[in-house]
Amino acid sequence: MKIKLDPEKCIACGLCQTYSTIFDYDDNGIVLFADRPGLEANFPDDPSILKAAKSCPTKAILAD
Numbered sequence: 001m002k003i004k005l006d007p008e009k010c011i012a013c014g015l016c017q018t019y020s021t022i023f024d025y026d027d028n029g030i031v032l033f034a035d036r037p038g039l040e041a042n043f044p045d046d047p048s049i050l051k052a053a054k055s056c057p058t059k060a061i062l063a064d
């Protein structure tokens with residue numbers, strides 16, 4: 001599954017990491033990937049990542 005992040009939409013609520021540890025945050029609490037640079041990456045199918053994407057209040061995480 002392809003995951004895209006839109007940091008400009010992130011409001012630093014911290015919710016996504018409670019669902020999946022692929023998500024981490026910069027010093028301002030804005031979302032980034034925990035283990036790789038960039039805003040777009042492929043991950044093995046994982047319901048917890050989808051749950052994070054669906055739960056993001058500002059739709060800053062897109063899952064294809």
Ligand code: SF4
Binds near residue numbers: 016
């Ligand atoms: S759930 Fe959305 S708004 Fe909240 S920290 Fe994660 S990406 Fe940002």
